[in-house]
Amino acid sequence: MEIRGLQKDLxxxxxxxxxxxxxxxxxxxxxxxxxxxxxLSRRMHPDRIVLVLKDVFDENETTxxxxxEAAPGGxxxxxxxxxxxxxxxxxxxxxxxxxxxxxxxxADSLSPDGSGGGVYDVTVRxxxxxxxxxxxxxxxxxxxxxxxxxxxxxxYFEPLRDEREIIGIAGGSGIxxxxxxxxxxxxxxxxxxxxxxxxxxxxxxxIFGEELRKAADVHADRLKVFFVCSEPDDRWSGPAGFITAxxxxxxxxxxxxxxxxICGPPAMYRFLDGExxxxxxxxxxxxxxxxxxxxxxxxxxGFPAETAAxxxxxxxxxxxxxxxxPARGDETVLVSLERAGIGPDSQCRSGECGWCRSLLISGNxxxxxxxxxxxxxxxxxxxxxxxxxxxxxxxxIQVPLTGAMAQ
Ligand code: FES
Numbered sequence: 051m052e053i054r055g056l057q058k059d060l061x062x063x064x065x066x067x068x069x070x071x072x073x074x075x076x077x078x079x080x081x082x083x084x085x086x087x088x089x090l091s092r093r094m095h096p097d098r099i100v101l102v103l104k105d106v107f108d109e110n111e112t113t114x115x116x117x118x119e120a121a122p123g124g125x126x127x128x129x130x131x132x133x134x135x136x137x138x139x140x141x142x143x144x145x146x147x148x149x150x151x152x153x154x155x156x157a158d159s160l161s162p163d164g165s166g167g168g169v170y171d172v173t174v175r176x177x178x179x180x181x182x183x184x185x186x187x188x189x190x191x192x193x194x195x196x197x198x199x200x201x202x203x204x205x206y207f208e209p210l211r212d213e214r215e216i217i218g219i220a221g222g223s224g225i226x227x228x229x230x231x232x233x234x235x236x237x238x239x240x241x242x243x244x245x246x247x248x249x250x251x252x253x254x255x256x257i258f259g260e261e262l263r264k265a266a267d268v269h270a271d272r273l274k275v276f277f278v279c280s281e282p283d284d285r286w287s288g289p290a291g292f293i294t295a296x297x298x299x300x301x302x303x304x305x306x307x308x309x310x311x312i313c314g315p316p317a318m319y320r321f322l323d324g325e326x327x328x329x330x331x332x333x334x335x336x337x338x339x340x341x342x343x344x345x346x347x348x349x350x351x352g353f354p355a356e357t358a359a360x361x362x363x364x365x366x367x368x369x370x371x372x373x374x375x376p377a378r379g380d381e382t383v384l385v386s387l388e389r390a391g392i393g394p395d396s397q398c399r400s401g402e403c404g405w406c407r408s409l410l411i412s413g414n415x416x417x418x419x420x421x422x423x424x425x426x427x428x429x430x431x432x433x434x435x436x437x438x439x440x441x442x443x444x445x446x447i448q449v450p451l452t453g454a455m456a457q
Contacts, residue, residue, distance in 0.1 A: 093125070093127065094127050094128065095127065096127060096199070097199060098197060098198075098199055099120070099124065099126070099127070099135075099197070099198045099199065099200070100120070100121035100124055100195055100196075100197055101118035101119070101120065101121065101126075101170065101195065101196045101197070101198055102118060102119055102120070102121050102193065102194070102195055102196075103116055103117070103118055103190055103191065103192055103193065103194040103195075103196060104117045104118060104119045104169060104192060105117040105192060106190070106191075106192065109173060109257045109258065110254060110255070110256070110257060111254065112175050112176045112255075113173060113174065113175045113176070113223060113257050114173070114174055114176075114187075115153060115171050115172070115173040115174075116171070116172050116173075116174065116186075116190060117154075117169050117170070117171050118169060118170045118171075118172065118196065119167070119168065119169050119170075120168070121195060125161070125168070126159040126160075126161075126168045126169070126170055127159070127200075127201060128156055128159055128160065129152060129156050129159065129200070129201035130156065130201075130206035131155060131156055131206055131207070131227070131230040131231040131233070131234035131239070131240065132151070132203070132205040132206035132207070132227040132228075132230060132231050132311075132339070133151075133152060133200065133201040133202060133203040133205065133206055133227075134149045134150055134151045134152060134200060134201065134202055134203045134205075134227070134339075134340065134398075135149070135150055135152060135170065135172060135198045135199070135200040135201055135202075136148070136149050136198060136199045136200050136202060136396070136397045136398070136399075137149075137150055137172070137196060137197075137198050138196075138197045138198065138199070139182060139185065139186070139196065141181060141182060141185045144388075144389070145388060146181075146182050147396050147397075147399060148182060148342050148399065149202070149203070149340055149341075149342050149397070149398050149399060149400065150172045150173075150174060150226075151172070151173075151205075151226040151227035151230070151313070151339065152170055152171065152172060152201060152226075152227070152230055153171045153172065153173040153226040153227070153229045153230055153258075154169060154170055154171035154229075154230060154233070155230055155233035155234050155237060155239075156230070156234060156239070157234075157237055157239070158170070158171070158233075172226075173223065173226045173229070173257065174186060174223070175222065175223035175257075177345065180345075199397060200397070202397050202398065202403060203339070203340060203398065203402075203403075204337065204402070205227055205311065205313065205337055205338075205339040205340075206231075207231065207240050207242050207311075209241065209242075212242075212309040212335075212337070213307055213308050213309040213335065214241065214242050214243065215242070215243050215245075215307065215308040215309070216242055216243065216244045216245070216308065216309050216310070216311055217244075217245050217247070217298065217302045217305065217308050217309070217310050217311070218231075218244050218245065218246040218247065218310075218311045218312075218313075219246075219247050219249070219293055219298075219310065219311070219312045219313075219314070219318075219322065220246065220247070220248045220249065220312075220313050220314060221249045221293075221313070221314025221315055221318040222249070222250065222251070222255060222314060222315060223257065224312075224313035224314035224315070224318075224339065224341075225248055225257050225258060225262075225313075226257070226313075227313055227339055228244075228246055228248075228311075228313065229258050229261070229262075231244065231311075232244065232246075232262070232265050232273065233265075235269065235272060235273060236265055236268070236269060242272075243271075243272045243273070244272065244273050244274070245273075245274045245276075245301070245302040245303075246262070246273070246274065246275045246276070247276050247278055247293050247297070247298065247301055247302065248262070248275065248276065248277050248278065249278045249279075249280065249292070249293045249314065249318070250277060250278070250279055250280070251279070251280050251281050252279070252281055252282075252283070253279060253282065253283065253285070253286055256277060259277070262275045263275065274301075274302075276288070276289060276301045277289070278290070278291070278292075278293050278297060278301075280292055289301065292321065293318075293322070293325075294325055295325040295326075295328055295329050298325070298329070299329075305329055305331065308335070309335045309336070309337065310326065310331060310335060310336045310337065311337045311339075312336065312337070312338050312339070313338070313339035313341075314341075315341065316341060316344060316350065316418075316420050319338060319341075319420050320351075320420065338420075340398045340399075340400035340402050340403075340421075341400060342398075342399045342400055343382060343385075343399050343400075343437065343438075344418065347380055347381075347382075347418070347440065348380045350418065352419070353416065353418075353440075354379075354416050354440075354442060357379040357416075357440075357441070357442050357443075358379045358380040359379060359380070360378075360379045361376050361377065361378050361379070362376070362377045362378075362379065362413075362441045362443060362444045362445065363375075363376065363377070363444040363445075364376065364377035364383065364386055364387075364441065364444070364445050364446075364447070365444075365445065365446040365447070366387065366390075366392055366446075366447055366448075366449060367411070367446070367447070367448040367449070368392065368393070368448070368449050368450075368451060369451050373390065373392060375387070375389075375390040375392070377441045377445065378441075379440060379441060379442070380440070381440070382399075382436060382437055382438065382439060382440060383408075383415070383434075383436035383437075383439050383440070383441060383445070383447070384396060384399070384406055384436035384437040386441075387436060387449065392449065393449060393450070394406045394407075394408065394436070394449045394450045396437055398437070399437040399438075400421045400423070400437065400438060401417070401418070401421035401422055401423035401424070401435040401437060401438030402421075402423040403423075404423070404435070406435055406436050406437050406449075406450075407428070407433055407434075407435055407450070408433065408434060408435075408436055408447050408448060408449045408450065409431075409432055409433055409434075409447060409448040410432045410433070410434050410445065410446075410447055411432070411446040411447060411448060412445065412446045413441065413442070413443045413444055413445035413446060413447075414441075414442040414443045414445075415434060415439040415440060415441060415442060415445070416439065416440045416441075416442050417434065417435075417438055417439050417440075418438050418440075421435075421437075421438035422438060423435060423438070436449070
């Protein structure tokens with residue numbers, strides 16, 4: 051460091067003042083309202099992205115990949131491999147929001163020359179009688195506009211938080227964020243190793259099978275992929291059964307010093323919770339992807355059967371406005387609010403992001419244990435997440451001023 055002395059510092063400072071006055075004289079009369087930091091943040095985390103469906107690919111009999119590009123004049127925010135988009139789809143009068151993992155690599159979202167051309171892939175499995183997926187299969191064609199927010203979520207490798215060696219467990223369409231992660235690994239973007247155990251019911255359920263096998267061959271030093279089939283046919287020669295603690299040890303080896311990334315249906319999370327606990331895996335080493343709302347909550351273990359068929363009264367306060375609406379016992383409080391055209395906004399719909407966080411003024415709720423992302427302080431103060439909570443009685447709540455209140 052140079053010590054220049056008081057005299058020199060004062061001389062430099064007086065020059066600085068003159069220089070500053072000169073800049074001020076040259077500045078335009080209109081104030082500069084663009085803050086470059088805020089502008090960058092807005093572009094990376096927009097409230098709303100308008101996508102246009104570019105292509106559709108059949109992955110197997112029940113699964114399709116939808117490839118989107120930005121609407122003209124828009125751009126696709128960059129993301130971290132493993133994150134999801136929150137898609138907002140109108141089916142008739144009902145606006146449905148669902149989180150869907152991005153199955154493409156982050157680099158694919160960048161436009162090669164700044165003139166457009168970046169894409170997002172979202173891979174969706176069609177559900178039997180699924181309200182939303184039926185609509186998607188029937189109506190989404192190249193050119194269809196789709197509104198989204200995001201990318202969101204914590205299901206990505208973070209070296210400051212996660213161990214470098216990862217054991218990934220995917221169930222069914224839960225493979226989608228792993229495809230993004232594997233593509234990013236292949237591109238040299240992630241300094242990690244991955245042993246992936248991919249659970250499927252039938253051999254025909256496999257999604258991205260060829261791509262996963264090829265990536266494991268090419269990157270054998272960093273990536274291993276095992277397909278584990280719970281209902282194999284005669285031709286299946288790989289591991290069979292459920293992904294249990296002994297299956298994990300047999301295929302992935304010692305678990306000490308490794309992090310777990312899990313993405314699949316709620317039943318798989320419940321089962322693995324017990325297995326990982328038996329293996330002595332600390333919660334801080336387990337990362338679970340959000341899965342949205344339950345298809346049939348009343349069929350889930352522990353759901354209060356006595357209130358599932360009831361309809362309660364829900365008094366909603368938003369700022370100075372008050373509304374009283376019906377709330378079904380087998381629907382989340384958030385769905386009841388949306389049916390009545392009332393906010394709040396939502397993203398994960400799994401109790402994780404806190405976007406819909408509201409205050410429970412009176413009444414009782416049931417919170418699904420797998421989706422209970424409330425902080426300890428929030429629980430004490432009465433805050434809850436309408437997206438993961440079901441009414442057990444008449445309720446009075448206060449929702450944030452981010453959404454709309456029906457008139
Ligand atoms: S939408 Fe994320 S916590 Fe409710």
